[in-house]
Amino acid sequence: MPHTGLLRHDQTLFRDPDVFEPTYLPEHLHHRDAQVQEIAFLLQPALRGGSALSAVLRGLPGTGKTTTVRRVFAAITEETRRVAPVYVNCRHDHSALAVYRSIFRQVCGYPAGRHLDEIKQGIAARLRDRDAALVVCLDDADELIVAGIYNTILYQILRLYEKWDVRKAGVFAVTSDLARNLYAEADASVRSVFHPAEVNFPPYTRAEIREILADRVRQGLYPRVLPPPLLDRIAVIAAGEQDVRVGIDLVRAAVLRAEKDGRRRVTHADVTAAARTVMAPGLNSRIAALSAGERTLLSWIAERSSEGGDMASGAVFEAAQGYLAVGKTTYHEHLKRLAEAGFLDLVPRTGRGREVRLRYDATEVAAACRSPDRTPKTPDRV
Template sequence: MERDPDEGMLGWDETVFRNESVFEIDFVPETFRHRDSQMQSLTYALRPAVRGSRPLNVLVRGPPGTGKTTAIQRLYDEIGAETRDVRTIRVNCQVNSTRYSVFSRLFEGTFDYEPPSSGISFKKLFGQIAEQLVEDDRVLVVALDDVNYLFYENEASDTLYSLLRAHEEHAGAKIGVILVSSDPTLDVVDELDPRVQSVFRPEDVYFPVYDEREVVDILRERVDRGFNEGVVTAPILDRVAELTAQSGDLRVGIDLFKRAGLNAEMRGSKTISIEDVESAFETSKYISLSRSLQGLSDSEATLVRVIAEHDGDQAGDVYEAFHEETDLGYTRYSEIVNKLDQLDLIDADYAEIEGRGRSRSLSLSYETDAVLDRLE
């Protein structure tokens, strides 16, 4: 028996989406709302590159989901449309958190193929990049996205020093650097070595959290482009915007709409209901957690599991269990604890323990099940 289209039910070959890619986290919208002043500041800093000069360095700061990466990508697209004499490369430092891996990505962006996996020193890798820039007479603009991960691994100063001093070893090399930090507790400039601070004097561009009115405006455009007409009603848009504003992360709302749309399709409905939204939010609210966990190494993920099993225990007791599983020493263990604390995955609070002095107790910052489910 055929369904009556007036009943508001989807057929097997129908969808609520007009363009599902609009709800991908890395989608770059045609219009970029409520970031005019930030785009003007970035344009000001990079304008010299289009004229063949070294651009100003930039520090881009702001919580996750405030448009920092989108701003960089839009500006890169504009530069690419304007000239071929500027090479723009964005490096994801959550994935590439060492100086060598950062420069491997710069090598790949310069030559369009990856460097050898072994047998090439950093000096040679760096030299080939710089020499190619000089030979092509091109300006390189490097965006170190989520640069806070380089700080967590104590790699930031060495990486930045190499980039900023490139012209001293390779005359004619012109490189500008954009540091993008999503850690509001990290004072980027103060945490750099003095030798780097003396040459890194960036333009400071801050991206604040979107307020609810701005969230509604941005999400409405995504809805208009991504869903068929009538799929999302005004109350649904308002509820998603409310949940998004509470989280402070626009990515939550974007992911929430995608999941809510899929929920509606699973019901065979042509419209998204409040229940579809509330159900989707139980997953979407953890988007920042999922992203942080995906970037962990095996030993870091192991420590998260151990802390989950020993939630609230003292750091020394947690170490004993961690060492049994990994054979890693206390120094590396302490480094990982500090990184997980900086990522807000755990709380590492100091307390006075009778007979032991000050000691840290370690606990997860999220519900245990939510963490363990996303580690699998």
Template structure:
């Protein structure tokens, strides 16, 4: 146990609060063995004197892309001196200068001087390091879609992948480009000269299933909380909410908040009320963002659905259509378009009803949804 934890030992339910921090890198990576194997396979040529192959890591938010990249880079750093891995967070580093400074810091272990060094000097220093170590460079451009938006993606890829051209004896670098924006195709975003040297293998990260989320969260609970603080059925409930949201971070936030609530009340164990309160606090902002993206008509329909659900009224699709028409003069096809959009955003489900037709189920508390729908933009 660390010194600061000893000081707080009798007051806290957290053994290590860092474990619930968004930037925490877990020791054990669950359910991503196939991804690690595939990425390791791409790095292997570099261990035999060649160059690493390139990859695009693609998948929705919270599917473990960053964690997997850190994991493979840690393995590389541990196992071999032949590849120098450099992780770049492109949300925070979008200009060429910022990216090169980051690569410098990764491979030297300290930042380049803040001023007085030209970009070419930093690049020359990076190459000098590669020569000194007789190693090749492997760069992870995490959230590379930010480079596309900043207009630096193509030049950076071009320079990195052709690093060997300007300097004798430097091997071709490899790039792992990561994105959670599924609308962006990082290969198509590369222009022709870049595509001629960028032949990435796409590695897709699909959302975790509930059982996988449960296991990852249970591991975090073991590491971060004292025994007995989080009852297993409540952890199940949290895993279910995170799986519904398709976002493991929701689960980590829920655990952190529920435990803080129990701690504030002077209890040694989380109860169902803590989880319910945490769920309201974590889910409301997510819902607000999703509802803000709806058109006025879709929002009116959602409000009507929430009110009908609150009144425990008839929730069949036909009944909601009639109830909505009092407020929104739309025909059946527009109604179904609106409804499908609500299903797509994950706010309602359409399930088979008792007779013919389908029933609409609101996934969230109707009061919360109606309240958000009525908020001004």
């Protein structure tokens, strides 16, 4: 791509647009060595010809659970046929038939028929032929709980060996809901065969997110399209959201905006506008879900924060007295709820008390509090 003048309509800033797609599997997995090792360790017995082990994988959205499992599964598939790793997205496949059809397609290599028993029989026959142990990753397994089939699916997969004379299967149940205990959700008959190890995926730090994004930018964009300070800014926003996916979406949206205007470089304004479209819908609907009291307090905190006021929790309470009719207990309950809902952090201070720190741009929050059902208006800055 030439580097002078405006972009022609047939030119693009994307060297490889696929790397910004949700289904893209990155070549290099950053900062997940410990988790890769734990999963590889759990697969060892099956690789040596024994039973597969199970695990529960936990971590907030965008902490790399899916990517890590898919990377390890891809490596196994290249290496051996003694383990049959299968990935099921339970958001898409949340009926028993859909789950088994997905398993069948991946184990057998062609689409399944319509009858559940025949599908299970087909899976078992292929596993026996290959002398392979089945390992099923149930991503977003919570969806199976909601659909009321979590226990049935686990029970049937984990006891497949009894009925069909195959090696014992393993299940990797994945959740991004940290309040959910996928082991406790299993009933007694399942727990007698489900002894999952727990693999945790902590949120990435800002520096880690920046590194992941820098890698993606190097692969997906032409040089100099995204200036480093803007990449820093995007990493800060994504780290605030504790979700690398937000960063990837922001890069793509900002570059598309520059491309649409025929420019060769992303600007601050592009990132601001991208942040509005990528994050505002979520912010608005979450603010709309707050109680009136919580929303009023959040709006007050946003205004105080944008004016540069003292954000010590006690100072915020004192200052709010002339404005909000809340007692201390209610104030602390509201604060706790706002922190749990991810709008702010309560950061311990040296000395006493805690500091109230907004996770979002204060102007965005104040605007969204005023009209939670509409996209907030923000000045053109990042």
